[in-house]
Amino acid sequence: MADEPIRVTVWGEGRHEKRDANVAALYPEGMHETIAAGIAEYAARPVVVRCTTLDSVDQGLPPSLLESTDVLTWWGHMAHDEVSDDLVDRVQAAVLAGMGLVVLHSGHWSKIFKRLMGTSCALRWRNGDDRELVWTVDPTHPVAAGVPSPIVIDRQEMYGEFFDIPAPDELVFVSSFSGGEVFRSGCAWRRGRGRVFYFSPGDQDYPVYHHPDVRRVIANAAVYVAGGAARDVTPIAYAPVGWYA
Template sequence: MIKVTVWNEYVHEKMDANVASIYPEGIHGAIAKYLKEQPGLEVRTATMDQPEHGLTDEVLNQTDVLIWWGHVAHHMVSDEVVEKVYNKVLNGMGLIVLHSGHFSKIFRKLMGTSCDLKWREAGENERLWVVEPGHPIARGIGEYIDLPHEEMYGERFDIPAPDELVFISWFKGGEVFRSGCCFYRGKGKIFYFRPGHESFPIYHNEKILKVIDNAVRWAAPIEGPTPTFGNVKPLEQL
């Protein structure tokens, strides 16, 4: 079983009646509900208002893949919790960062850049094109995903060049964006996935949820070797 924790700051749903009507159980609840129906996954949720933002040592030690959604409360996330998550990723925990999580403390720390971008809220059409059809995150998706209404994110996206690029987006207004980016940090794998503005029912879209499911399985830790650092004895006689 892959142990998944779906983290959400859980602020918009409490402040905005429209968001609450779209996600009555929170964005984390919508994602977790889908993942709980998929084979081989053990799913829990965590939110910012819980002790240690729901990411205690006990929870993190039982998490293979952490899914992160945040927007208006990035600054409220404890630096101590961010450091714990950072070290867990370097030691093999998978991390999936969704939509406005690009500005989260943990993503910016792992990227080492501003992670800034262009944006516009006009409810325009987004088309996500699969540009790496052989990648496991694209399994069962088709050539593209059409979203009739979304918030626009546009290049330049100030991130390091992704180790693998799975999706790019085109928007009705003309912009394009690297929307499905894979990174390797230490023993851990990171996937940034752009769709998911809180004012639209993106996390009720079966294809978007399928991508997240695929990403969980890609990002899950493997039993690879533990790197050796520092001074070592030679393997052969010198």
């Protein structure tokens, strides 16, 4: 129902803030809390936002929480390999059943994103204190609503092509960097009954998740991926109809 709050779960590793004083200074409550606050502030529909981290029970996503999640956001960087394959299986099943997924920045290298994309999801990168311009290439897309073009991010890690992903169903943003690189920075896909959106701006070494336009994009993305098909966990039954010779 459109008038019911979207149940958003913000998942993060929660590691950098504990180990790096510079990251802790930028995100004293954790990147996940900053991302959650931006969604709550900018979402165009009512939302209920919860945070969880890798070091919580069941790696932050026990079945009961996943089952009550309409949209999951995912930020990971230093502990991708620690995420269990069982959890990846459950998140994948939830997306295929209709849960929305927003993958952020270095989450491109997460097990769940690579599983859903079916490719390496590798890219070029340089942590060189670049300026990033995020250009809207589909101004009619809901994720671009209210967002200036370009978004100007004064200090950011560079992500560049080639980005080994399947061709997006919808390409919303393309970024350019002060070093001359370009990157498909806002991409959408359908997987089963669910929607997936990837948005690249946001690194632990820079205050990008405090940027109001970045926060608006993530909030828009959460609302957008929540608008997929109604959640349905019923297995699809296939009846044999014969063989092709």
